[in-house]
Every structure is written in C-alpha cells, then in structure tokens.
Amino acid sequence: MPDTRNNGNSRPSTRAKNKNNSKNYDRLYPFVKKGGKEEIKRAAAAAEENLNEYIVSSIYQRMEREGRSHMAPPGELEDSQVD
Structure with missing residues (x-):
C-alpha cells in the first residue's frame, strides 16, 4: 500500500x-459507530448534498431550533475544498 502521508x-x-482551508475553516472530527458513516452518506445523497454539507447543515439547523445560531446559515457558507 502506498504511503499517503x-x-x-x-x-x-x-x-x-x-x-486556504486552514485559514478559513475550523476542522471537526466527529466519530460515529462502524457503519454510521455509510448510513449518513446515503442520507446525504438522498438530500442531494455531499457528506460535509449534510453534516454542517444538520448542525446549524439544530442550533437554530435551539435558538443558539449566531453564524451564517449553511446556504451562505462557502463550499470547503475538503470533502
């Protein structure tokens, strides 16, 4: 296997x-149980979003419901270069 570092x-x-990403974005590392990533990827695909868009929009939607959102809504965020 090739070294990918x-x-x-x-x-x-x-x-x-x-x-650009390190200057403009914070990184989050959510952990899910084995198989959870594939389940989330399928849900994202069904919503016609990539995995990052789906996760970030879900977080902001919950924050908004809880009255905690002080940042731009997901639709106003630039797409990250990382998927």
Whole structure:
C-alpha cells in the first residue's frame, strides 16, 4: 500500500487548498459507530448534498431550533475544498 502521508512533495494546488482551508475553516472530527458513516452518506445523497454539507447543515439547523445560531446559515457558507 502506498504511503499517503504528506511528505512535503504535494502539488502546488493541493498546498494552496490546504492553506486556504486552514485559514478559513475550523476542522471537526466527529466519530460515529462502524457503519454510521455509510448510513449518513446515503442520507446525504438522498438530500442531494455531499457528506460535509449534510453534516454542517444538520448542525446549524439544530442550533437554530435551539435558538443558539449566531453564524451564517449553511446556504451562505462557502463550499470547503475538503470533502
């Protein structure tokens, strides 16, 4: 299996995307039980969204229902370069 770690030999476009993402986005690492990711991916596909869009919009919808949302709604967020 090839080594997929970043060894400093990444393409300029990848470095630019990573730089933009690190400057403009916070990373979250949600953990789900085995099989949960595939279930969420199917739900996202049914909603015609990618996995990130589905998760982020779900979070903001809940925050809005709970009266806690102080950020731009998901439709106003730029798409991340990361999926």
